[in-house]
Amino acid sequence: MDYNYLSMPYLRQNYGAAQKWLRGMNTAALERNIPVQVRTMLVLLLVLLLVLLLVLLLLLVLLTLLVLTSLLHAGMHGAAQ
Numbered sequence: 001m002d003y004n005y006l007s008m009p010y011l012r013q014n015y016g017a018a019q020k021w022l023r024g025m026n027t028a029a030l031e032r033n034i035p036v037q038v039r040t041m042l043v044l045l046l047v048l049l050l051v052l053l054l055v056l057l058l059l060l061v062l063l064t065l066l067v068l069t070s071l072l073h074a075g076m077h078g079a080a081q
Helices: 002-007 010-015 017-032 039-080
Strands: none
Touching: 010 017
16 A cells, blocks of 8 residues: 555655654554555565565575585496496
8 A cells, every 4th residue: 555655655654654644544543444455565565475485496496406416426427336
């Protein structure tokens, strides 16, 4: 939701104003039991999940390369003897 407020000059020019506005909106919504939009957090969580999956994929590739390298290395030493 904070991206919606970037068109408001006050919220752009004053550090923390958008977070303060959102905190106030959240407090008011909780007091009145009104749902608020949480799409921004959902997008952030999905991006973090994607980054985590990419890191895991990279680690898997590196581990595979390490195993293949050590197998090749062991094979070369076995063939040399």
